[in-house]
Structures are given as C-alpha cells and as structure tokens.
Amino acid sequence: MHNMNPDTTPIAAIATAPGRGGIGVVRLSGRGLEPVMQAVCALPPGRLLTPRHATYLDFVQADGSVIDQGLALFFKGPHSYTGEDVLELQGHGGPVVLQMLLQRCLEAGQGVGLRLAQPGEFTQRAFLNDKLDLAQAEAVADLIEASTEAAAKSASQSLSGVFSKVIHGLVDQVIHLRMLVEATLDFPEEEIDFLEKSDARGQLARIRASLQQVFEQAAQGALLRDGLNVVLAGQPNVGKSSLLNALAGSDVAIVTAIAGTTRDKVTETIQIEGIPINIIDTAGIREAADASDEVERIGIERTWGAVRDADVILHMLDASRGPTRADDKIVERFPPNVPVIRLWNKIDLSGHRADIEQLPDATHIYLSATDHTGLHLLRAELLRIAGWQQTGESLYLARERHLVALKAAREHLDMAAELAAQNDQALDLFAEELRLAQDRLNSITGAFTSDDLLGVIFSRFCIGK
Structure with missing residues (x-):
C-alpha cells in the first residue's frame, strides 16, 4: 500500500477529447454519488443504477427538462478504474451538451462536495488506490500521446503491467540475495564462506544480466516514445527542405529557388520502422550579410541551439558544387559529441551514384532529394545511429526517469560485484549496495517497501535449521 492519504472528495470531468464526436463521456468518482445519480438520471427515490449494467435514459435538468439521452454506467468501488465509486454518463459528443451535463452534475452534487477534477486526477486516484502502479499510470498518458503504431503497442504492454512485472521480478531476485546476506551478517558463525556456499556471485551475475536486458529493451522503448532528434544543417539552397519533403512524403517546408527561404526552423515528425524521427529543418546557416537584419540573426542563433541539442546532425552539401569555405565554417561549430551524417545531395x-561511406570524420551518403535516390541509405543509417534493433521481443515504453532509475540500479549492482570480489570482508557494504539497487528499481513502479527484511527472512527460509 502507498503511504499517502488519497483525497476522497467526489470529482467530475468530461473524459472525452474536446470537439464534436459521436459519443461524449462525463465521469465522476468518489463517495456519495447517489444523489447525483438520482437527480441527473431522473431515478425514482430509493432506486439506484445496477452496478456494471448500461442503462439507457434521459439526463435531466433540475426542472425536469431533458439535456440529452444516453447510457449511464455505475461501477461500485473498489471494482472500478479509480478504486472508488465511479459514475459514467455517455451522451452525444457536442461541446455544449457535455458542458451542460457536467454543470448539472456539479449542481446536483453540491451537497456532497462534488468538484471539478484536476488534470490526471482519475489516474492519480487509481494509483493511490493500488489499481495501477506508477509505470502503468504513466503508460495511460503514453498510450494517449503515442505518435506511432509501435509506440501505442508498447504503451499498451506497459499499461497491462508487463514492464512492472519484469521490474518486480528483478526486485524479488535482489531481495532474495539481500536476505541471504543479512542472515549471514546476523549469524556469522553459521557461514564461514558465505559467497561460495550460497553462489552469491552467480546470483548477482544473473541479476545484472537480467537488468541489462531490461535496460536495453527500455532504451528501445524510450526511443519509440520520444523519437530521435535530427537536425538538418547546411548552407542555404542545398536542398534541405526538399529532403524533408521527400522523407515526410508531403510538402511541409517551402521550397523555392531563392536562397534562404526557410527563415526559421520547421519541425516534422516522420516514421521509420515505427520510430518517430523528429527532423528539424533549420534556417540556412550563413553569416548574415546584413548584420542589422535582426530576424535573420535570431533564425541563425536558433539553428545553433537546435544543433547543440541534436541526437544526429545531417550536414547537407551540394554534390554538384563540392564543399566550400562556408561549409568548413559550419563544421567547425558542430558539437564534438553529436554524430554527423554528411549528405551529398x-x-x-553531379553524376555520383547513391552510396554510403564510413569515413573517420563522418558517415558520407550520396543521394538526390528530388528524385529520391539513396533515401533508403539515409533511413537505414538513422536507425543504426538510434541503436534500433528489431528484437521481436516486447519493448517497454520507458520514460527518462525509468532509464535513470535502471542506470542507477545497475551502478549499485556493479559496485556490489566489486565488493563481492573482496570475499566476505565487505558483506555489510555488499548488502547496502543491494538495498540501494532495490530502492531504485522500486521507484519505477512506486512500490514503497518496508526496509525491514525480517519478515521476508522468516517467511522464505528457516534460520534455526
């Protein structure tokens, strides 16, 4: 259970997206929803909706006039999304009618303190009432925001608890090893060479291998969630906008024969093998011919800001013209730690053929944005840099905080392995690193476990044996 006291004040909100639609839902959660149910659904005194049964009826105003007709569903806690009593009113999806229905609910629920829900409050209550853990709660938002089919599938996996189950499995393995170490610390005379007899090093090696596998899958999932940030840089009129259009499959940027048409950055997200690739087409990099052109100067400054934050830089050059001194100046300003793909457009x-060369300074790709020759080489190279591997295994749509927690847990287990190499001299430190790794893993799902392992020790094996 979580060590937080959830607010049980009844809450209400429109649960469907803004705008017109075939169906719109007003959702209520909390204690004391009966008066609202009776008033809005025009139920006779003493009669309530049958839990988990859809009832078709009129939604009415205080004077009995009909707001809308639709389905009313009642879920009795704890058998509901939030773990509380939940009432869902499904009407027609017009913004005005939904607002009227919501206002009517708030009016009818004044006596029980019904209020508007805060953003994410229904899911927060589901977490606080142990209906979802933190990773699953975040997966709700990720599923809604998924920009590709692959990302939606992975979010669905996380929501169904696959990611959490794997994390819990790792935690159980860490607890088992901690338990052995703690018992040995309490009864030193029982175990002369604990590390050998209990295969502690072997257990730790298996935990570390499992964690590494989870981390790799989570990193792939984070890529599905956030995508790869790719900056298109180069001199004006080398064909950056044409390349963006060719990759995106539509005219998203202005393409004209006038140098420097793109005055600001244009971002377009495309999919390659289900991965979102966020391509930032920048203002053509050049020294402003007229230093008094403030718009030009700001555009160029923003370009360099985007370059500094990139995962990959696509430096585009004109293959028919060859590199110029201006291109050299652009390269000089690239951050040293960002991979560069040099695109010869x-x-x-120019008469070159489509090709890819791995050279010490960068990867060179020869292509034509106008007739789409060589684009497949660029797509494959972007996937390679992203570290994308079609594993066939389920990926977890991890967030940055999940990766940070997994990395930290890995560091504690690495330190535990170093201590294990010192035999039994550092068992207390070994146990502490395991505890820290366990805490980091627990932070992913939001499990707040007791630090007292005594119960686990007694339940798992008999000390007095």
Missing part, C-alpha cells in the same frame, strides 16, 4: 546533377 543533387547526385542527379
């Missing part, structure tokens, strides 16, 4: 004019 316009091979339809």
